Amino acid sequence: MSIETPVYADAIHGRCLCGHVAIHVGRHRAELGACHCTRCRRWSGVALNVFTAEPDHVRVEGPVAIYPGEIAERAFCSRCGTSLWLRNPGEVYEFMVGVFDGAKDYPLISEIYIDRAFASCRFAGDHVRRTEAEYEAKNPFIAEGA
Amino acid sequence: MAAMSGACMCGAVQVSVVAKGDHMTACNCENCRRWSGGVGFTFEVEAKSAEMTGPIKTISLLPWAERGFCGDCGSGLFWRVISDGEMSGMLKMSAGLFPDGTGLPLGMEFYADERPDGFDLSQPHKTMTRAEVEAHFFDAGKGD
DSSP: OOSSSOOEEOOEEEEOSSSOOEEEEOSEEOOEEEEOSHHHHHHHSSOEEEEEEOGGGEEEESOEEEEEOSSOEEEEETTTOOEEEEEOTTSOEEEEGGGBGGGTTOOEEEEESGGGSOTTOOBOSSOEEEOHHHHHHHOTTOOOOO | OOOEEEEOSSSSOEEEEOBOSSSEEEEOSHHHHHHHSSOEEEEEEOTTTOEEESSEEEEEEETTEEEEEETTTOOEEEEEEOSSSTTTTOEEEEGGGSGGGGGOOEEEEETGGGOOGGGOBOSOOEEEOHHHHHHHHSSTTOOO
């Protein structure tokens, strides 16, 4: 497993805490990326940890609310507040791993905004780590700005 | 301890709290994992002096606790004990709302035996397994 050699898996199912939102995902990348930027921290409570799937392989049912962020939209259950995914319109879904029981132990392969990580939240492992400056140099459309 | 100010992702909810303990708690129970999308990361605050404004929604799926979130952006805000008893009124805030995560060190990890592989918290801290948590806080099998 590494950034360069993706590992994929098939059908997986997720649901929010209250059970009103159900998510069915087909083929998806079975590896996690974590983000410690301010937006992700505020939204998820600490570090956001996601896996990706193409829109063709995603089916969602239930009361999903979308917050249209400046960079990515963020989806949550309007009834219980469970954080579900973030996504740039038309691009891949980035699903919150905790929503999917079957994804619980996917390996972490990348952490970004590592210089913004809380001192209390450091993940062990030899995965790729990128600072804000390193990440934004490769993704100049992003201005995290907080 | 001085009051700390925080905000949800979109800024519609503003909070001001005073930390009650000296550490952060990570929780890997199924409910915290699902609701936060990963790991519940909270710290206890003085409930009486906590101030929160904005479009806060709450949901109570269990008889003894409720969870609050921003109705505009979905940021998780808090977990509060709403039943009577020793822990009644206990208020734990989501760490992510605060700059530098309040600066408090990670002191405890609940349900450490159910920790996802991708959340291997590397700092030295105390841990409790599901069995230990349930023996300490709940009747066995009641969960969080």
